Amino acid sequence: MNSTRTTPPRPVDVAAVFPQLAPLARTATRLHPRPGEPTLHDSSVGGPLLWPAGEPWPHCEGPHTSGAYSLEVVRLERRVRARKAMNPEDPYAGSYTPEEREVLERVQQTDVDDEWADGPVAMLPVAQLYVRDIPALRPPGGSEADLLQVLWCPLDHTEDVYMPRTAVFWRSAADVTDILVSPPEPPLVEFEEYVPVPCVLAPEEVTEYPNSLELSKELREQLGDWSRWQGADGVDSSYAPYPESFYHGALSVAPGWKAGGWAQWGYTDPMPRLCRACGTEMDPLLTIATVEWNGDDDKWIPYEVRDAAASSGDRRRDALQPTGIQIADCHKQQLYVCPVSPEHPHMELMQ
Ligand SMILES: [Zn+2]
Numbered sequence: 635m636n637s638t639r640t641t642p643p644r645p646v647d648v649a650a651v652f653p654q655l656a657p658l659a660r661t662a663t664r665l666h667p668r669p670g671e672p673t674l675h676d677s678s679v680g681g682p683l684l685w686p687a688g689e690p691w692p693h694c695e696g697p698h699t700s701g702a703y704s705l706e707v708v709r710l711e712r713r714v715r716a717r718k719a720m721n722p723e724d725p726y727a728g729s730y731t732p733e734e735r736e737v738l739e740r741v742q743q744t745d746v747d748d749e750w751a752d753g754p755v756a757m758l759p760v761a762q763l764y765v766r767d768i769p770a771l772r773p774p775g776g777s778e779a780d781l782l783q784v785l786w787c788p789l790d791h792t793e794d795v796y797m798p799r800t801a802v803f804w805r806s807a808a809d810v811t812d813i814l815v816s817p818p819e820p821p822l823v824e825f826e827e828y829v830p831v832p833c834v835l836a837p838e839e840v841t842e843y844p845n846s847l848e849l850s851k852e853l854r855e856q857l858g859d860w861s862r863w864q865g866a867d868g869v870d871s872s873y874a875p876y877p878e879s880f881y882h883g884a885l886s887v888a889p890g891w892k893a894g895g896w897a898q899w900g901y902t903d904p905m906p907r908l909c910r911a912c913g914t915e916m917d918p919l920l921t922i923a924t925v926e927w928n929g930d931d932d933k934w935i936p937y938e939v940r941d942a943a944a945s946s947g948d949r950r951r952d953a954l955q956p957t958g959i960q961i962a963d964c965h966k967q968q969l970y971v972c973p974v975s976p977e978h979p980h981m982e983l984m985q
């Protein structure tokens with residue numbers, strides 16, 4: 635596990651000002667991904683998975699629109715960009731080495747059969763979370779599993795909204811004795827932004843309250859009434875004309891990658907999330923976020939990241955968008971699971 639990340643305390647204890655919020659408090663675990671070299675024994679985003687050699691690697695059956703970018707070239711270009719960023723004074727750092735040029739030529743000369751996307755397409759690792767690192771992560775149905783693995787298909791699907799289709803697995807790490815060393819990979823991906831940059835994590839628990847759209851009308855009216863906020867410790871009077879924004883941006887739902895907590899809404903209004911197998915209300919599992927903050931939520935930026943957030947270029951980009959992924963137009967992909975059984979299908983929403 636890497637160096638810690640510390641979210642500043644919330645400027646106001648909002649449940650003290652609005653006691654009706656207190657029972658709605660939920661723990662979310664912010665993952666704070668940061669580019670690194672995770673091993674298969676680490677919690678990670680875009681890192682290697684602890685996968686049993688005897689279990690088939692997940693493939694997506696499609697139907698797909700065909701991918702346009704070579705996975706090998708995506709990784710090569712990222713290596714070159716990283717080298718250039720590490721050696722800003724060296725005018726040649728961004729040039730290809732002879733070996734890299736060879737790879738590019740080989741890929742260019744290799745025709746990927748147009749029909750490959752019709753067949754099963756190997757999925758890419760998106761996240762691997764050990765319960766020892768994220769204790770609030772609860773496997774469904776009281777299972778003993780202690781490892782969550784999420785993969786996605788790197789191609790778009792004609793019938794879906796524009797976010798990658800995911801697969802979710804729970805397992806016990808101790809059961810994986812014979813490890814799959816070289817998992818299959820797709821030759822092409824839809825976009826570079828569907829290939830997560832390998833990241834180590836610095837999980838941190840925070841307390842969240844619901845998006846105001848999920849609150850009662852009465853409570854929403856109270857949150858919008860500035861006179862109720864006045865006098866509370868930490869209230870910034872610049873929010874007087876729009877106290878709802880203060881609640882939305884600084885006090886309710888944390889931005890960025892996280893496990894559990896409350897769902898952020900915005901792309902759509904809140905909607906019921908009921909299990910297709912048994913009708914039970916589903917729980918938020920994982921939020922896959924394009925960015926770690928987005929303007930009005932900068933009070934959630936960890937202390938350790940503030941300098942990078944205020945800088946520019948690669949340093950800022952690595953802090954803002956460490957995983958390099960992008961969901962549609964800078965959106966989030968939320969995964970929900972049924973608490974009754976890990977066998978029941980998960981659900982995904984774009985927000
Ligand atoms: Zn697919």
Ligand SMILES: [Zn+2]
Nearest residue numbers: 909912972978
């Ligand atoms: Zn269910």
